[in-house]
Amino acid sequence: MTTPSTGTPGAEPASSGFAVSERTAHLRAETALFMRDHVLSLVSHDLRGPLNAIHSWAYVLERKLDANDPNSQRAVSGIRSGVDQQVKLLETLVDATRAETRMLALNYAPFPLHPLIDETVAEVRSGLARARGVEVAVDSRLATEQLNGDRERLAAALWVMLTFAVEASSEGATVTLAAHADATAWHATVTYAANGAALENPGLPHVLEAFARKQAGEPREAKRIAWVLALCKRVAEAHGGSFEQIDATGSDAARLALRVPLSAAAPQ
Structure with missing residues (x-):
């Protein structure tokens, strides 16, 4: 592992005018990438729990409501549809973004x-x-x-x-x-x-x-x-x-x- 000296040509500025070596700049970028994936993982995990609960309670609510009341049925259907849309967003945006780095080579x-x-x-x-x-x-x-x-x-x-x-x-x-x-x-x-x-x-x-x-x-x-x-x-x-x-x-x-x-x- 080589260690370029701080302030060498190609060094990048950090905050307060502080210059970092090329290796430090690379490590900083790697740190940010792993942090992004970690945050996405937390978002995926922490949102799925409440969404699953909402979905389950929607079915409970549906059984309690009058099946002949179109407004009630439309409201329950809207709740379930909204949950499905949020889950789909998690799958297409959050999970897909993490796919390439989920398995660490x-x-x-x-x-x-x-x-x-x-x-x-x-x-x-x-x-x-x-x-x-x-x-x-x-x-x-x-x-x-x-x-x-x-x-x-x-x-x-x-x-x-x-x-x-x-x-x-x-x-x-x-x-x-x-x-x-x-x-x-x-x-x-x-x-x-x-x-x-x-x-x-x-x-x-x-x-x-x-x-x-x-x-x-x-x-x-x-x-x-x-x-x-x-x-x-x-x-x-x-x-x-x-x-x-x-x-x-x-x-x-x-x-x-x-x-x-x-x-x-x-x-x-």
């Missing part, structure tokens, strides 16, 4: 974990972290461990985790990446002191989309993640692993936790 190959961490941390440090005055510390107990998986996808997931933590940190703060491997899996945990003002302040350098940062500061339902972290979740689960976003509670800092099996294998 992975290029499996064994690779050492330590260099992946070094290169990804260097990318974040030299770009956004330096511009924001945020330190990125590494607590790694990795030596020669290898993982069989898609190196580029996993590097992207780690980049999003670190970048989000930096975005949510105040100047002078430290974001810590702890990494280790046990007998079966690689564990990477990013710990940071979340600061909502830093996350949304338009006067600070940013890489992630403004609306994504705003949404990340809003309350979430249990076990749901901020939209902007969708890439992390998709990549982890595609490898048979998991991803969690844990908010700060009491004296405990906020955490992003990635777990990926060392022997992840392509599905048959």
Whole structure:
């Protein structure tokens, strides 16, 4: 993985005049794509429940109404027709848009974990972290461990985790990446002191989309993640692993936790 330096020819401007490398621009675009699909998935899931309930209650209502009353029957028919139209929209617009990226293609190959961490941390440090005055510390107990998986996808997931933590940190703060491997899996945990003002302040350098940062500061339902972290979740689960976003509670800092099996294998 090459790491172009910030401000090189071809770099793209982010917010507040901050220039990002070509690789960072690519990762930012990938993050936005996965976020789009995640939001569409939520829309599809969250709308189908109420629509199914309306459809069922329309049948109940139909049996209660006078079958000889044309106005009542027309009203029930209109309800069912409206529900069918909404379901059709979900199928043709939402589901069709997600069709090409629903199944995440992975290029499996064994690779050492330590260099992946070094290169990804260097990318974040030299770009956004330096511009924001945020330190990125590494607590790694990795030596020669290898993982069989898609190196580029996993590097992207780690980049999003670190970048989000930096975005949510105040100047002078430290974001810590702890990494280790046990007998079966690689564990990477990013710990940071979340600061909502830093996350949304338009006067600070940013890489992630403004609306994504705003949404990340809003309350979430249990076990749901901020939209902007969708890439992390998709990549982890595609490898048979998991991803969690844990908010700060009491004296405990906020955490992003990635777990990926060392022997992840392509599905048959």
